[in-house]
Amino acid sequence: MKDNAETQDLAIEFVGVVKRFGDAVAVDGIDLAIRRGELVTFLGPSGCGKTTSLRLIAGLELPSDGHLRIAGRDVSRDPASERNVGMVFQSYALFPHVSVLDNVAYGPVIRGVKKAEAHAKARGILDQIGLGGLHDRLPAELSGGQQQRVAVARAIAQQPDVILFDEPLSNVDAKLRRKVRSEIRALQQEFGLTAVYVTHDQEEALAVSDRIVVMDKGRIAQVGTPEDLYERPASAFIANFIGDANLIEGRVMAGRFAAEGLDVPVSGADGPASVSIRPERIALDLSADGPARIASGTYLGSRMEYAVTLGGTELLVSRPISEPRLEAGQPVALRIDTGGVTRLS
CATH class of the missing domain: 2.40.50.140 (Nucleic acid-binding proteins)
Structure with a gap:
């Protein structure tokens, strides 16, 4: 049994979580604890269960069995609207007809924060991530890397318990990926964010993660630091998949x-x-x-x-x-x- 200090340090806990879609088992009884301030990447081949795991944290799917806790609270049956989770989508999902400032302030405003206060907070975050001169621009007037940072800023403004990144670099030009992934990692560390990151790209996972969860056929094949998984693979599957x-x-x-x-x-x-x-x-x-x-x-x-x-x-x-x-x-x-x-x- 975990002591109180250890429990308080945990941001997310999967306890025997199973997710079925009809007869198909997408997530097959996973147990995992993610600490506060940690960036954990779910990595694996197509159909391994990594995206379903992310959707379970977000509340876009609910477990068939087992329990999921966020910030110590059992959210297994809670819908997405009742979870304090920020999401950075593949497509960024920015509102195209409102300014960068209003995009970032959107979350606090819909939660009842006064617009002036939400704008002040949004300006502070944008300044901190190097977009201070772009408050009044529309998303279409930004580069792909800048749009990615706005999407992260919008998630940060919600003060979530956890931020989820769903294949965040899939729409970024290959030459920009190295730069953008470094920016995501720097923001995560600067703000002390708890982040869960999903990718199929092994190099990307090695570059940004505190720990990597490699999944195979709905189960966790190995969990460890990037160095652990590369230098000490637990199986032929891990050795062949990573590098x-x-x-x-x-x-x-x-x-x-x-x-x-x-x-x-x-x-x-x-x-x-x-x-x-x-x-x-x-x-x-x-x-x-x-x-x-x-x-x-x-x-x-x-x-x-x-x-x-x-x-x-x-x-x-x-x-x-x-x-x-x-x-x-x-x-x-x-x-x-x-x-x-x-x-x-």
Whole structure:
């Protein structure tokens, strides 16, 4: 049982939450606690349950079973209108015919705050996020990144218990995504917001999150910091979903994992096993008597990716573009950073 201090520190709690749509189970008995001031991202492939989880927090869907608490209050049966939740939609959902200032002040005004007071608060938030000179503009007169910040400002103005981001960068040009995601993260930290973020983009999740919840088939596959999930995946699904990974079957004997041509140290019991090795943790050295061969190379701008054969094992290896280019057929020796090797079973 949680003590009072721990309970007060929690912003959102899923307790055995299930959501069914007819015979289909979209969310299958998840348990999760999100702390105040934390940005937690739900990540996973299409149909994994991440968006349904967000909609359950928002009150746009209600649990079929289990309980959902926000700020210590059970909201399992409460509609969206009775929850203190802010939402930033994919489309921003800004009112096109009113000013930026009125968009941001909208929430407080409909909650009964006097218009002058709501405008003063909205101006303060807009100034704080770098949009102070754009109060009187219409949304169509702003860039995509500016519209995104207005949508966040509008959510902040409501003083919600939690802000929800539903694929917030899906409508932002690819070149702007890095900048906008950094701005979202900076605003979340500056205002101390509790935020839940949904995306299918692994790099985006790694960049903005305190913790990531990876979902698969309606269940939580793993929860952890970005570093936890990338460096210490709990399964082949996680290793393969977040970044690239070499997934290799072999056998452990006396603290060594062996596959055809491969031998690396690992921990755990002897017996059949599988490991994940990240491509960037493998270094290649030109060696006339090297046991491996370059099978092919792919130019990716900032790096080269090589397919390397080692006995009966094929490995994907990532090298900085600044290193000398290797050609198919060249013999190489491998140096594997054991920090990039994770035993999966």
